[in-house]
């Protein structure tokens with residue numbers, strides 16, 4: 001029984017590796033799509049930069065404050081800032097070349113200063129032209145702008161030349177103001193203090209001592225860190241996407257195995273196999289074995305490619321990784337047999353099998369990682385075999401987890417392979433057609 | 435060697451095989467004849483153990499096949515109607531695989547493959563991919579693949595279909611060689627002349643039923659006429675000749691007149707033709723050409739069913 005089994009398995013492998021074009025597609029397609037998804041979803045980790053939002057500034061004021069603001073926007077790592085005239089800015093936003101344009105009007109510096117100390121004074125306006133198709137970025141840019149304007153205006157007010165003039169001005173006007181007496185007193189004390197502070201700083205500057213920078217700043221910084229279990233292990237978008245696309249295309253291969261068997265039913269080859277003294281176990285078992293081996297081969301090639309080109313590492317248990325790959329390969333082989341057992345005609349079966357596979361792949365998190373799924377969907381998809389495979393591959397690659405994290409996926413996938421296989425053997429129609 | 439009794443198989447409402455019985459002794463060649471859809475392939479599949487009959491039995495050397503792995507299957511070589519080969523690998527690789535399915539080791543296979551390729555005249559093409567073969571070459575390889583394990587009973591399901599006359603002759607020579615080696619052949623076809631050339635006995639089936647099972651001579655006896663005498667009259671016209679006068683002559687079974695050509699069915703060429711020709715001359719119908727032909731077995735089917743074997 002062993003010799004026929006080996007001969008049949010070897011024949012399938014030979015057919016697989018001889019068909020160069022199909023082989024290339026089986027490997028090239030997941031590499032191409034995996035590279036794309038990997039790049040989109042975070043790529044190889046540290047080296048990626050967030051894309052900058054294109055922004056234009058129209059400075060009609062030319063004051064210290066307005067120049068300070070444009071300089072700060074230019075330095076911001078979230079923005080790609082350029083200056084422009086009002087017409088240019090309008091045109092650029094309309095054409096979608098810039099997401100937002102700010103217009104700093106004439107007299108903004110002085111007006112902002114007045115409004116800074118006196119809420120009752122008229123507030124100057126910063127015109128914002130924005131591309132309505134980028135509403136979300138608009139909110140972010142507005143936040144960034146507020147930070148920089150506050151910083152620039154307060155800095156200028158607390159010790160810039162405009163600020164000094166403003167302080168003296170406001171002090172002079174304070175007597176004629178309609179403000180209640182107690183507030184007047186407080187504000188006067190504040191402004192006198194500021195005046196004195198400025199005098200001290202001027203003396204410092206004259207004597208060459210470094211002046212502390214002054215002005216309001218956003219009082220915190222955001223420090224981002226992706227959380228993975230091992231120290232120094234970084235999320236690698238390619239690790240996930242290569243696993244995902246590998247799983248998808250290998251399941252497609254499984255479909256082809258099933259369709260191949262269905263097609264073979266109508267050929268003389270099937271009769272020839274049936275006429276030989278072979279057990280059903282040998283016939284289906286050899287096909288499953290060759291399918292599992294080719295699936296394992298494709299997974300290995302894909303991860304080798306991802307390792308060499310994108311630096312994907314098996315950061316966790318290597319045995320776990322291999323175990324998940326092997327269990328998934330078995331599951332795929334059994335899936336192919338099941339398709340052959342349940343399918344009627346090859347044509348009708350292929351369409352249905354492809355749609356089913358795409359759903360499994362999508363819900364299993366092969367396209368988009370399941371951690372971006374809403375909570376209910378994350379819970380729901382734990383019943384899907386591709387999810388186990390994805391979780392197992394994620395765990396042993398970029399999450400850097402040990403064998404224990406792969407054990408459950410391995411057990412579940414193997415169990416699934418057994419169930420599929422048993423169903424296939426039970427439901428397989430052995431009789432030839434005619 | 436082979437004994438088939440009252441086989442029945444239906445697909446839904448279609449009764450594909452309806453009580454077929456046949457026998458083939460060791461070394462005998464049996465023709466299984468019938469038009470498209472008669473149930474030939476279904477019968478062969480049941481004999482080979484590929485299909486479970488609804489009822490009836492198949493005995494090979496007096497024993498029914500017991501399960502998929504029954505070693506008795508080694509006695510059977512099946513040449514399927516559809517080419518049973520993997521096109522993407524070479525002829526030898528195909529044969530190695532099929533030999534291995536019967537548990538032959540590498541040396542045994544190599545010897546059997548050389549012999550089989552030699553027999554079908556493909557020794558030179560063994561290393562070539564099957565997809566590059568012509569239809570006739572594939573048919574021959576399809577035959578070779580059934581011979582490797584040296585089966586005693588060969589089930590040949592239309593092994594010459596779609597093959598040009600030259601390849602057909604080559605296959606026939608192969609089959610005759612096998613016959614001489616004492617193999618038992620069940621030869622399925624819808625070509626009467628093929629069966630006439632090769633078979634000792636013929637089983638004719640139609641709509642799943644056996645309508646005749648006889649030797650060549652026996653079938654010939656079923657024919658209404660043994661010979662057809664074709665007479666071309668001078669001037670190519672039969673003025674004044676009444677067919678019923680001819681039909682009244684001894685031995686004449688049928689008369690057809692087509693312009694100046696007479697087709698006269700007779701029972702015995704030697705006994706009956708002189709009287710007919712003499713009568714024609716005496717009654718003023720001189721002729722320019724006379725030919726005679728043995729009636730073809732093709733007409734047996736027509737006689738039995740009122741339909742032609744091939745439409």
Ligand SMILES: Nc1ncnc2c1ncn2[C@@H]1O[C@H](COP(=O)(O)OP(=O)(O)OP(=O)(O)O)[C@@H](O)[C@H]1O
Nearest residue numbers: 433434445448450469470471472473474475476477
């Ligand atoms: N798998 C099947 N399902 C339904 N009907 C079938 C099947 N196989 C055969 N039949 C029917 O059984 C009948 C006999 O078919 P079979 O193939 O045995 O005929 P055949 O004599 O071999 O014909 P041919 O000369 O065309 O090969 C036909 O009516 C055919 O339509």
Ligand SMILES: [Mg+2]
Nearest residue numbers: 474475476515
């Ligand atoms: Mg047939």
